Amino acid sequence: MGRLSRIIALTGGIGSGKTAVSDHFARLGVPVIDTDVIARELGKAGAAGTEAVAAWLGREYLTADGAIDRARLRARVFGDAEAKRQLDQLFHPLIQRQVEQDLAAVAPDHSYCLLVVPLLFETGTYVAIADRILVVDCDPDIQISRVQARSGLDIAQIQAIMSHQIDRDSRRRRADDLIDGNQPLEKVQQRVAELHEFYLSWAGDRNAVQDSQSAAPDLSN
Ligand SMILES: CC(C)(COP(=O)(O)OP(=O)(O)OC[C@H]1O[C@@H](n2cnc3c(N)ncnc32)[C@H](O)[C@@H]1O)[C@@H](O)C(=O)NCCC(=O)NCCS
Numbered sequence: 765m766g767r768l769s770r771i772i773a774l775t776g777g778i779g780s781g782k783t784a785v786s787d788h789f790a791r792l793g794v795p796v797i798d799t800d801v802i803a804r805e806l807g808k809a810g811a812a813g814t815e816a817v818a819a820w821l822g823r824e825y826l827t828a829d830g831a832i833d834r835a836r837l838r839a840r841v842f843g844d845a846e847a848k849r850q851l852d853q854l855f856h857p858l859i860q861r862q863v864e865q866d867l868a869a870v871a872p873d874h875s876y877c878l879l880v881v882p883l884l885f886e887t888g889t890y891v892a893i894a895d896r897i898l899v900v901d902c903d904p905d906i907q908i909s910r911v912q913a914r915s916g917l918d919i920a921q922i923q924a925i926m927s928h929q930i931d932r933d934s935r936r937r938r939a940d941d942l943i944d945g946n947q948p949l950e951k952v953q954q955r956v957a958e959l960h961e962f963y964l965s966w967a968g969d970r971n972a973v974q975d976s977q978s979a980a981p982d983l984s985n
């Protein structure tokens with residue numbers, strides 16, 4: 765049977781720099797599967813997530829072109845625990861199905877792939893399949909100012925989203941590897957390049973052990 769690539773799960777709070785980090789891994793040739801990207805695909809016109817939201821909240825939660833109205837949905841769910849729970853219940857199984865398909869499609873000549881999961885610890889779904897956990901760690905003030913600059917959300921809205929995410933210390937404690945997201949982009953990219961070298965040799969070693977075990981002669985008869 766073919767060997768599967770090792771999975772490095774990348775997580776971090778909103779605006780911590782996950783996309784900046786995963787973009788650099790992608791530039792280095794690493795396959796990247798990102799649950800935020802999948803969630804956005806599921807929210808396009810006619811997609812399964814969009815239809816589920818329309819059935820749940822009505823078509824007024826869609827834009828004129830039939831996609832999910834993200835601003836309206838955001839305003840609805842992040843101040844209402846029950847609505848947030850329902851959204852998670854609708855989306856997470858759909859995201860999970862796509863992640864399984866994407867993981868199965870990673871070419872075996874990649875010794876590892878990057879699975880980006882903002883809610884890695886909050887949902888728990890992907891912890892067991894992660895061979896290592898990489899956390900981008902960032903000061904909350906910097907997270908807020910970056911998200912503000914990018915999206916124009918106000919501080920209260922950003923804090924409401926952050927209040928649904930695990931706290932910084934708990935996230936850091938569960939990391940195998942850390943990236944300091946407070947550093948300038950150039951330093952972050954340097955750290956990604958170092959981690960890439962490390963992961964290649966780490967995954968290579970582990971795969972070599974697995975290959976030697978599966979190639980071991982059967983001495984039972
Ligand atoms: C509610 C939605 C429409 C708001 O859209 P918006 O453009 O503001 O956010 P976007 O999708 O770009 O996500 C940005 C960040 O918000 C945070 N976030 C998104 N969804 C959630 C959630 N359900 N719970 C907590 N934080 C979340 C994450 O840090 C994420 O990286 C959108 O986030 C969504 O569809 N969420 C459900 C899908 C989901 O659970 N995604 C997380 C994948 S693990």
Ligand SMILES: Nc1ncnc2c1ncn2[C@@H]1O[C@H](COP(=O)(O)OP(=O)(O)OP(=O)(O)O)[C@@H](O)[C@H]1O
Nearest residue numbers: 777778779780781782783784910914947948949952
């Ligand atoms: N180290 C950095 N230095 C300066 N700016 C950065 C750095 N990392 C990310 N940014 C910028 O901050 C913003 C948020 O970064 P990014 O989108 O990578 O975060 P994210 O964790 O993926 O966000 P989200 O959780 O909202 O999806 C972007 O505009 C990005 O260009």
